[in-house]
Amino acid sequence: MMFKLNKKLLISVSTAAVLSLGLSACMESASPTKSPIQTKKDIDGGVSYPVINGKTGPYYVNEQVARDAKNIRYGRVPTAEEYAEWNSDIMPDGTGLPEGQGSVSDGEEIYDAKCVMCHGDFGSGGGGYPALSKGNAYELHKTLTNQRLKPDTDGPVRVFGTYWPQASTLWWYIKDAMPHPLTDSLTDDEVYALVAFVLNANEMEIDGVEVDEDYVLDRAKFLKIKMPNRDGFEPDIYGPNGIKNVRTYFANPANFGAQTYDVKNPASRCMKNCQEPTAKVAYIQGAGISDFHPPLSEVRDLPVEKESTNFDVKKAYADNCAMCHDTGAAPAPGDKPAWAALTAKGMDKVYENGLKGTDTGMPAKGGSSLSDSQFKSVVDYIVNQSK
Numbered sequence: 034m035m036f037k038l039n040k041k042l043l044i045s046v047s048t049a050a051v052l053s054l055g056l057s058a059c060m061e062s063a064s065p066t067k068s069p070i071q072t073k074k075d076i077d078g079g080v081s082y083p084v085i086n087g088k089t090g091p092y093y094v095n096e097q098v099a100r101d102a103k104n105i106r107y108g109r110v111p112t113a114e115e116y117a118e119w120n121s122d123i124m125p126d127g128t129g130l131p132e133g134q135g136s137v138s139d140g141e142e143i144y145d146a147k148c149v150m151c152h153g154d155f156g157s158g159g160g161g162y163p164a165l166s167k168g169n170a171y172e173l174h175k176t177l178t179n180q181r182l183k184p185d186t187d188g189p190v191r192v193f194g195t196y197w198p199q200a201s202t203l204w205w206y207i208k209d210a211m212p213h214p215l216t217d218s219l220t221d222d223e224v225y226a227l228v229a230f231v232l233n234a235n236e237m238e239i240d241g242v243e244v245d246e247d248y249v250l251d252r253a254k255f256l257k258i259k260m261p262n263r264d265g266f267e268p269d270i271y272g273p274n275g276i277k278n279v280r281t282y283f284a285n286p287a288n289f290g291a292q293t294y295d296v297k298n299p300a301s302r303c304m305k306n307c308q309e310p311t312a313k314v315a316y317i318q319g320a321g322i323s324d325f326h327p328p329l330s331e332v333r334d335l336p337v338e339k340e341s342t343n344f345d346v347k348k349a350y351a352d353n354c355a356m357c358h359d360t361g362a363a364p365a366p367g368d369k370p371a372w373a374a375l376t377a378k379g380m381d382k383v384y385e386n387g388l389k390g391t392d393t394g395m396p397a398k399g400g401s402s403l404s405d406s407q408f409k410s411v412v413d414y415i416v417n418q419s420k
């Protein structure tokens with residue numbers, strides 16, 4: 034599947050690279066009189082590689098040193114157990130998927146401890162990290178056909194719930210690759226819980242049952258998940274006809290937008306006299322850029338933040354902070370003891386904590402796009418009500 038990194042391959046490639054780096058020096062002296070290249074071999078049908086001492090590759094490999102590879106300080110050959118551990122496959126039909134269970138509420142707890150700092154509240158994403166949900170998967174699935182024709186129109190929403198064809202990829206991805214700094218650290222039950230939480234955040238259902246806050250996910254239920262976009266990819270690579278479908282699909286260039294010369298015969302590949310591209314391209318001419326209206330600025334300074342003169346601090350609070358600070362999730366304006374405790378360390382530190390966010394639940398700037406000084410004036414507004 035496209036999201037899966039083949040660790041086995043990665044290991045063996047890097048081991049080979051290390052070996053060749055360390056050993057290429059021996060190459061010259063090993064066979065000084067006659068050229069070691071004996072034959073050539075077609076590996077992928079397109080490229081011929083020299084075969085040296087029965088091995089493909091541009092480097093001579095010293096068998097003895099390769100056997101003692103564990104002595105090389107750069108690394109060693111992985112053991113069979115390590116291969117087995119890394120080489121997990123979780124397939125849509127349930128192959129590789131272990132038994133286990135986890136609830137949405139457990140998932141939320143783990144998520145808040147191990148994922149929220151990167152993936153945002155309820156998987157909303159942000160700060161360059163991918164969103165795991167943007168809301169109701171079934172509704173937002175419809176946006177996949179949106180074309181972003183104008184800058185202000187909504188483009189397709191591509192997140193797990195709306196876009197991924199198979200839920201097994203989510204299970205697999207979380208188990209193998211997340212949390213980002215500590216991969217492979219979650220138990221199977223924890224992964225079920227996190228998957229349940231992500232399904233809940235995407236407002237999904239399983240077999241007609243809403244994955245609500247009390248839902249407990251297990252293997253049998255997991256295998257009944259039907260992703261809204263399960264038929265959204267072509268060619269269909271699943272099932273016994275998968276390979277055939279791929280061949281048929283790629284045999285016809287028209288299927289993947291390739292330019293064709295003979296419109297009457299879309300399957301013919303264009304090698305010469307191809308049809309003219311229709312899109313107009315703006316070229317950069319000489320040293321200057323002339324085709325843009327208005328012309329592109331060559332000023333390198335960052336734009337100065339434009340402050341609105343009629344900034345409404347109450348509205349900014351209601352729009353950006355009230356969802357936590359008025360609901361009990363965070364200290365409310367007017368909660369004198371709470372704010373006295375927070376401001377005891379000095380207002381500079383309070384501003385800083387607010388601007389940068391804290392480990393204890395305050396997102397940077399409350400997740401808002403207020404400017405620094407606007408944000409500070411909202412902090413003042415909260416704090417002043419608590420004096």
Ligand code: HEC
Pocket residue numbers: 144147148149150151152162163164165192193203206207211212213214227
């Ligand atoms: C330190 C930051 C960080 C943490 C913590 C983290 N992730 Fe991620 N996550 C990432 C990054 C970065 C990517 C994108 C990786 C890529 O595309 O190569 C990602 C991708 C994902 C994806 C795939 C999203 C997509 O649409 O491609 C899922 C699902 C996911 N993470 C789940 C989790 C879960 C569950 C946890 C908690 C157990 C977690 N992550 C913790 C940084 C993090």
Ligand code: HEC
Pocket residue numbers: 154349350353354355356357358362363364375382383384386387391392393394395396398399400401403408411412
């Ligand atoms: C997603 C929930 C959430 C939102 C939205 C939010 N806050 Fe907070 N905020 C918290 C929590 C939880 C705390 C208490 C824990 C802490 O201080 O880390 C907090 C603490 C703070 C603090 C004290 C920081 C410190 O530790 O000194 C300030 C100041 C603050 N918020 C200002 C704001 C402002 C202003 C907004 C809106 C622009 C906002 N918050 C939006 C959750 C939120």
